[in-house]
Amino acid sequence: MTADRSWLDEVRPHTATEPAGRPELLEEVAGVIGDDLVRWGVALRADEFDDARVAEAVVLSALLAVRTGEVVSERLTVEADLATRTAVARGMAVETIVQAVQRTYAVVARELASLATAPQARQLMADLFRGLDHLSTTLIAQFTAERERWVRSAAFARRELVESVLDGGHGADRLGYDLTRHHLALVFWADGHSTRELETAAADVLVAAGCTARLLVVAGPSVLWAWGSRTRPARVELPQGSGVHVAAGLAAEGVDGFRSSHRQAVKARELARLTQRPPGLHAYEDLALTSLAAENLDAAAEFVRHELGPLTEAANADLRRTLKAYLDHDRGLSAAAADLHVAKNTVLYRVRRAEQLLARPVGAERLRLHVALHLADVLGPAVLR
Structure with missing residues (x-):
C-alpha cells in the first residue's frame, strides 16, 4: 500500500524567513516538495550549524525524505561538502557534525508530528530515520575524504615544517617566527572544541603572558601546538572554567629553547592524559619530577x-x-x-x-x-x- 503523505501539502510556514541557500537548489527542492513546505523548512532552520546555508540544507534534506519517502539527500551534495570542509578546517570531530544533524532531524520530527495523525506520525518517523541514516553515512564518507585532502594541504605542510625544525632540520627561516628570543611552548586540547576556539584560547593566553609574537600549528583534531616569544622568560596562566587543557613547557631561549619547551609541553600533556586530569593548566614545572620518574x-x-x-x-x-x-x-x-x-x-x-x-x-x-x-x-x- 502506498503511504499517504498528502497531509504535508497543508503545512504552512508561520513566519517568513529569508532563505540562505542557493536559489537554484531551493527551486529544485520546491519542485519536489512544494513551495510552502520549503518556506516552512526555511523558517524552521535551526542554529545547530555556524553556517545558515548548511543548517537550512539539513532541514530540507529531512523534508525531502518525509515528502517523497525516498533517500534524496544527493540533491544537497554541495552543502554537505561545505559542512565537512568547514568541520575539517576547524578541527571538529565528525561525531559533532552527525550529532548536529540528528538534533536538526529531531526538531523536524517534533514539529511535523504535532500536525500529523498517529498513522501519519509513524510513517513520518520511518521516513526520517531512513533519511537520517543515509545523510549521516554520506557525511562521514565525505568527512573522511576531506580529512585526507587536509593532510596534504598547506596546514599540514606548515606542521611538517615545524616538525622538521623540532627534529633539528632546516626551515626555521620559513616559519615567519623569530627563533632567537625566549620561547614558551604550549599544547592546547579539548574534546568538542574547534580549532578556531583553541586558537582563540591560545592567543588570549599568550597575550596575557606578555608574548609579542606567536606561532600556532594545528596538530590534529582538537589539538593545537603554540609558541609565544618575548625577550625574557614568560609565565602562563589559564582562566578558570575555560574547559580547555593547556600543557606548558618551561620558557627557554633560542632554537634549542623552542625545541625543549615543546618537548616538555608534550610530556606534560601525556602525563595529564595518563592521570585523567580535568581541564586546566598542566605545567611541566610542576610535573618535572613525575616526568623523570x-x-x-x-x-x-x-x-x-x-x-x-x-x-x-x-x-x-x-x-x-x-x-x-x-x-x-x-x-x-x-x-x-x-x-x-x-x-x-x-x-x-x-x-x-x-x-x-x-x-x-x-x-x-x-x-x-x-x-x-x-x-x-x-x-x-x-x-x-
Whole structure:
C-alpha cells in the first residue's frame, strides 16, 4: 500500500524567513516538495550549524525524505561538502557534525508530528530515520575524504615544517617566527572544541603572558601546538572554567629553547592524559619530577610497590595522603594538619600507623619514600597496581 503523505501539502510556514541557500537548489527542492513546505523548512532552520546555508540544507534534506519517502539527500551534495570542509578546517570531530544533524532531524520530527495523525506520525518517523541514516553515512564518507585532502594541504605542510625544525632540520627561516628570543611552548586540547576556539584560547593566553609574537600549528583534531616569544622568560596562566587543557613547557631561549619547551609541553600533556586530569593548566614545572620518574611506568610502579608496600592498597589512601603532606612540610604536624584540614593528633596517628605498615620509621630512606608517595599521588592507578 502506498503511504499517504498528502497531509504535508497543508503545512504552512508561520513566519517568513529569508532563505540562505542557493536559489537554484531551493527551486529544485520546491519542485519536489512544494513551495510552502520549503518556506516552512526555511523558517524552521535551526542554529545547530555556524553556517545558515548548511543548517537550512539539513532541514530540507529531512523534508525531502518525509515528502517523497525516498533517500534524496544527493540533491544537497554541495552543502554537505561545505559542512565537512568547514568541520575539517576547524578541527571538529565528525561525531559533532552527525550529532548536529540528528538534533536538526529531531526538531523536524517534533514539529511535523504535532500536525500529523498517529498513522501519519509513524510513517513520518520511518521516513526520517531512513533519511537520517543515509545523510549521516554520506557525511562521514565525505568527512573522511576531506580529512585526507587536509593532510596534504598547506596546514599540514606548515606542521611538517615545524616538525622538521623540532627534529633539528632546516626551515626555521620559513616559519615567519623569530627563533632567537625566549620561547614558551604550549599544547592546547579539548574534546568538542574547534580549532578556531583553541586558537582563540591560545592567543588570549599568550597575550596575557606578555608574548609579542606567536606561532600556532594545528596538530590534529582538537589539538593545537603554540609558541609565544618575548625577550625574557614568560609565565602562563589559564582562566578558570575555560574547559580547555593547556600543557606548558618551561620558557627557554633560542632554537634549542623552542625545541625543549615543546618537548616538555608534550610530556606534560601525556602525563595529564595518563592521570585523567580535568581541564586546566598542566605545567611541566610542576610535573618535572613525575616526568623523570615515570619515563618507564612499569619501573615506576615497581618502585612504588617496593617503597610503599601495604600503603599502595586503596584502603590506605588517607594514610598515603597524610604521610605525603607530613613530608611535604618537612615533618611539620601543624602545617600538615592545616593542609589536610584535620587535627594534629589525626596526622600523628596516621603517620604512626603508616610506620607500622611500612615496618620502618618515615625518616629512614626519606627521599625514596617521598618520591614514591609523590608518584602515587600524581600517577594514581598507573602505578598503584
